Structure formats: structure tokens, C-alpha cells
Amino acid sequence: MKLRILFVDDEPHVLQGLQRMLRGMRDVWEIATAASGPEALDLLSRKPVDVVVTDMRMPGMDGNQLLQEIKNRYPEIVRIILSGQSDREMVLKSVRPAHQYLSKPCRDEILKSTIERSCGLRDLLADNSLKRLISRLDSLPSQPALYLEILRELESPYSSMHRIGEIISQDLGMTAKILQLVNSAFFGFRRHISSPAEAAELLGLETIKALVLSVKIFSQLDKAGMKVFAVDRIWAHSLATGVFAKTIATAEKQERTVIDDAFMAGLLHDAGKLILAANLPQQYKEALVAARNKGSSDLEEEQRAFRVTHAEVGAYLLALWGLPFPIVEAIAFHHSPSQCPHQELGILTAVHVGSALELLLHHEKDADSQLDRKYLAELEILHKLPEWQALYRQTLEEGPDHDA
């Protein structure tokens, strides 16, 4: 099926230009246009659309209002802003309703790849209600202790950028959100981000303050009734996997960007678990209890309950948020790397092995503790596992160094 994209702009020349420029995509994309917010809403009420790309400032209804409305009415639609506006206040307001932000003038490759990647995983999620749920999320829950700590740090008159970077890079939720903001052009960057701390630094103290304190891009998990999910363990395992993945990538003498991405992908790989626990606690709990009772795997039960596993759920959200493709791919395939189209030693390898070995280290058995031996054998790295384990233990003894 063709991807249906709706462009909204009050400047007719922009719409015509986009249509002409995207003519080459006519076999795969179906393009509609609207000259205003109300016109777009009217069109959406008559015709399903997968992606909306809207201008920011338009008379009558601005892009933020339009996306907010779409988020309420049609949450499954991917929401992208394409704006020439650099008014910081408006950009801050768009952080919640928009999945991604592109700035005019925007090159055709960037526009195309942004749309493609944000929808790349849409066929992974067969369940439309789950898609709607994930598309509506604008934050991932943070660990309460870290959340309080970052509030305290930001409210202090002596806020330290270094300290803030440190806090963010320990938390899955904060890291995901910050990476969304810097990977998209919300605040005007488009470059490789080496770490959550660097992302925070790029945004700058004032922007982070505004984002956290007024826009409230971070949220803290309400832990009541969450015991069964052992959320603290999810966070701890995430951070540890990040460190482990980075250790493996370093040991394998991967490029700097791969090592960086391995850490971030490791930290984020189980984002799906957090999404399910925080948003569908009843169903997720039943699935986990069923797995325990039946002795089946968590993944099987997740698959039964949601028709996908936490891997796809997490990957879907982070793809929507525009995180770099290699990270999204590593998250999507972290249980079954052999199904990934790219069979090479890299970020995915590091995350898959890191996650599994970290659990084995704690003698925990769960979905992630299953090593894909076929994949490891094909890459001829099975024999390296003990070596990596030793290196990881050594790293832990040397103390945390996950934000370097």
C-alpha cells in the first residue's frame, strides 16, 4: 500500500513545489495537500493519512494546534513539522505535539528519509490500537530518583551542565527524549550525537531548563502497582546493557560512532518494556504472569497479547522520534539479530550480547537472556563471549564511565 502523506502549508507555492519535487515517489507515496489547519482536519475526516507534514505559522490555526488536534483525533498518524520559523518559543511548544521537526529549506533526501524512517516500522505493528498508543506518547517514564535529581539540579542557581549530562545519561527515558530533540531539527542540529551528555550540551542549559521545567518533557513513573514489572531492574539492566554494549564495541575496535551508538542503543533497547508497563500495565502483567505459570517465554506471551514484543514496541517509538536508524534497528532486533537484514558485527551485535550476558551475570532468565547462537556462529564470534564478559567485569570494577 502506498504511504499517504498530507502536506499543510499556507503558502501554495510550497505545496506545489513539494508535490513536484516528490513526483519521483509517485509509485510509493500518495500525496495530498491542504492550505490551512481546518482544511487539513476536514481532509483527514474523509480520508486516512499516515503522515502529516505541516508548516508552523499559519493564519487561523498554527502547526502546533493542528498537530495537537491530530494527536487527539488520529493519534496513529506520524506528525512532522516543516517550518522556516526559528522562534524559540514556538519550537518549544511543538516539542510535545510533533514527533519530528524539519526546518525549511529542507533537502529532498532529508525529507524523504525522515518520512520513510518514521514509518519504516509501521508494518511491524499489526495492532492499530498499540500504534495509536505509542504515537500518542510524548515521554518515557524516568526513574523517580533521577527525575528528582535533575529537577533539583536545574532549579539550582548553580546548575552544572556536566552534572545534568551525567543524570540524563543514566536514565532511559531522559536519554530517549533528549535524543529525539537533537536528532530532529527542533533546535537546529543535524549531526552525529556521541552521547546523551553531548546531546544535552548541544541543547544548552537554558533550553533544557525550559524543556524540563515548563514543557515537562520528562515524566516520572508512578511506581504504585508496578512491583510485578520490577521497573527498577528494567532501568538498571538498561544502563548496564549500555555499558556492556559499549565495552564490546570498543573491544571489537569499532568506529567511534559505532561505540557511541552501541551505548545509546543498549541504554534504550528495552524501552518497549517500559512503554508496556507504564501504559498497558494490566495486559502486560497478565502476559508476564502467564509466561511464569506456563513456563513459556516472555516474548511468546508478549507476542500473544500484543502481536508484537517489547522490542518492536520500543523501536517503533524511537523511529517515530527520529532516532538514528542503526540505533532503532538494534533495538528492533535485539532478541533475534539473525532476522536483521544487516548481518555484520556492529551495534546490534553489541546490544544483543550485552543484554543477554548482563542478565546471565545476574542469573536471570528472561526473554533477553536467550543468545542467538546461530547469528553469533555466523559472525564467528561465539568464542569471544568469555573475553567480553571478563572485560565487562573489569569495566564495572573500574567504576562507571558510561558518559565519557
Added chain:
Amino acid sequence: MRKNAVQTLKESEERYRLLVSNIPAIVFKGYWDWGIDFFDNKIEELTGYGKEEFNSRKLKWKDVILEEDIPNIQPIFREGLKTIRSYVREYRVKARTGKISWIQERSQIICRPDGKVDYISGVLFDITERRQAEDDLRRAHAEIEQLFASITSIMIGLTASGEVHHWNGEAEKVLGVKAGEALGKRLHKIPLQWDWAKISEAIGECRKQCQSVRVEDVRFRRQGGKDRFLGVSISPIKEESGEVSGFILLGRDITERLILEMQLAQAQKLESIGQLAAGIAHEINTPIQYVGDNTRFLRDAFGDLLQLLEKHKDLLEACKTGTVAPTLLGRVETASREADLDYLVDEIPAAISQSLEGVERVAKIVRAMKDFSHPGTVEKQAVDLNKAIESTITVTRNEWKYVAEMVTDLDPSLPLVPCRPDELNQVILNIIINAAHAIAEAVGREPAEKGTITIKTRRNGEGVEILISDTGPGIPEEIRSRIFDPFFTTKEVGKGTGQGLAISHSVIADKHGGSINFETTLGQGTTFIIRLPVETIKPENKVSN
């Protein structure tokens, strides 16, 4: 006969006494030993001692003279004795009451045949009042001297014909010209590089109006120095007849002040440019977006056409050989369909014309930005106000286009107006932005129904007028009197310095000699009216007097 003689003498003495008592002075006869005789009792009015007290020698004249004055007056007597046997001297006497009076004594020394002093015949005048007046005058002079000395301004006195008769220390210091080089010369002959024409013009004006004239920004350059600026006030010195008998020029080196003012104006300009930058970026980014998209389309379309052309070439070849296979025709038709030829034929010209239009839009914005941010100059230039307004409308477009339509009614016959273009642009910008904010207040930030900003220019007598109207809510009664005050703002904290209108007022009124007012009706809108004089720009170096 004898009785007659006695009678005659008596009558003569009587007449003499009458005469003496009538003259407004005290007649006396004095002696070598300070003894003194008086002939009437006017001495009592002066000293409080009766004439008998002197005539009986109970008191000598020396007894009432202030002791400290005696050493001063004795030599005068001796000098008189040596020479013309008369003298005039002034000294103080102390009355019985202690009151001090100034006396002028005019005396003749009468000598015996042997040359010794016989007696002194003289008169005493009470000159206390005159001395008082003299003292006051002297004090006043001293005060004026001190005042002049303490003036830290340049002070130059000119005669009616324009010659320098006064050139103070500050003038020497600031202008680097010694008083000696200036005194007695006409101003323009003084060895100094300065904007003489401006001063000359102002002196002419001052003479004509018979009142003070102020000139700002008189450029001058000291020997070997950089250009600096004087602010000069020229005041006429008026005779009682009303005629101007000269001029006083008070001046000051205002270079530092001008620099500060320029920095403040610069800061406000930067503030509004910062505010504009986001809007201008948007204005430029939008056309660049579609110029880019159209150009990419043209690139792709050309590729498609080229492929089609290949097919047509094959067809042409086939035609030449005379055997056109039906399959070839089919291939050409398919290729035409695939290339979507109809679409390309429609869209390519549109893509080209829209691209050109976009490029023109960007060019227009860039030109307007260049005009708008014209580097500041201290001196005025002849400015086409209509063009300045159009540039400012273009650079501020993003600020108003979402809330208002812009209507202009610019008088094409408007004369060039001498002003500082950057400052004037700033004023127009401030008022346009205010108008947009006012309208946004009335209709909301993203309204369905926009308001209107109307800008008019027109001649008005000797000057020109710029009228900027909005359809905002009007200015509430209670703040009308304050809107030009510095730091007065109705905008939220952090939205600008609140200096826009205050600076506008200062620019128009103080620097351009114009006026800025407004008319407002609650619920209907506000019109700002800027009036600027169109003085003819005079040729340089014209000497007026």
C-alpha cells in the same frame, strides 16, 4: 555808616550761612592739628555729634575717622600740600551710633605767606551709597569673572559684525586654538577645520529670530586629531533698543555623548533586528524551500524528457529508413505515458515561473534588509521616505502578515527628506510592530479575520507626514500620556526593552526637529502621525555674516 557796615556784614554772613546750609555737602574749615570748624549742623546728621563738639575742640576730626583709613589719607594731604594745594580723598567715618559712612573730602590748603598751613577749607560729601553701588558692582564683576572661569563649556563672544572678542580657556583647550589666534578675527578666518557653514547658518538664524539657536553635530578637527563633534548654542546679545549687538556661542564637545547615543540606538536596533531575524529567516526560508523543490523537479523532469527524447530519436531513425515497426510506436507511446508528458508540459513552466518568483522574493527581502540596516551616519542624508517605508514593511512582513493586511498610500510626489535613514527606519519599524501587536491584541495571534495596518505619506505645508494606522483596540485613556516615556511598556517582561516609542520620540523630535503624535479611538484603532520638516539642504561653506 558803621551800623550799615555791620548790618551789611551780618546780612552777608546770613546769606553765606544759608548758602552753606543749602548745598548738599558739609562745609568745614580745618586746621593742621585735625581741629575742625563746622558752619551748620549737617555734621550731626552724619556723625551724631553736634558742630559745637567739634568747634569747641572737644572732638577733633581725626577722632571720628576710622583708624585704619588714616595711614591711607595722610599721604594724600601731604602730596596736595606739596603740589597744587588741594586734594580729594575718601575715607570712612564712624558715627556715634557706630554706623560707618563713606566720605569724600575735597579740600584746599590755605597757606600763610611763610608757606606754613594756615587752614584747610573744604567740603565733605557722604558717598556711602555710591561706594555701596561700586562695591556691589565690583563683587558682581568678580562673580562673573569667576563664573566665566568656571564654565567648562567653550565660550566665544562675537561682536555684531562677527569678530571674536572673547575666547575662553575651554575654547583653547577643545578647539586647539589660542585666544591670541582668534581674538579680533571673524570666525571663519580662525585657523580651525570645522563645519563653519552650520555655525554661520545658525548665527544668521539667531540674528533673524533674535533668539537662541542650537546646532548639534558640528564637525571639527583639531590639528592632527580625529573628527569630533560640537554642540553649540548661539544666543544674541540684545541692546535695550532691541538691536543685536553681538553673540555668545556656548559649545561643548559632544563626541562622547553622540557615541553613547549611537550605542543605545544600536542596542535598540540590534534588539529589533534580533526580533526580526527569526521572521526574516522565515520569509527567506519559505521561497528557498520551493525554489529548491522546483529545481529538483526540473532536474528529474529533464531526465524523464531525455529518455523520451531517446525514444523519439529511435522513431526518427526508423522514419528515415522508412520502416516504423508498430512495436516501436507502442514503446514511444508507453514512454510518453510513463513520463507523464501532459503533466510535465503543464508543470514545467509553472515550476520555472514560481522559482523565478521565489528568487525575486528573496532578492527583495535581501535588498530591503540592506536598505533597512543602512549603517548609521551622524549627518543627515536626503532620504526617499516612501522607499524607506517599503523596505521596512518588507523586513517586518513576518511580524504583521499573520494578523494584518498592509495597505499603503504613499504620495509619489513626496520630496526627499533630510534625515538619518537608519534611525528613521527604526522609528517606522517600532510603530509597525506596535501596530501589529495592537491588532493581535484585538484579533488574536492566528486570527481568521485579519486587521489592517495603513501607512500613508503626504506633504503638509513645509513638511511631510507619515501616518501609520492600526485597527487595534486603541490606547486606553490612562496610559495615553505615558506611551512615549522611557521604560514604559505594556508588553510582558522580557519582550523588548520598552524603549521603542521613547527612542522613536527622541529620534523624531530631538534629532529631526519633527513631531510624533497619535490619535486613538477605543475599539477602533490608533494612528501615529510623524511630521518631519523638509529644510532645503544648504550648500556647504556658505558664510552668512
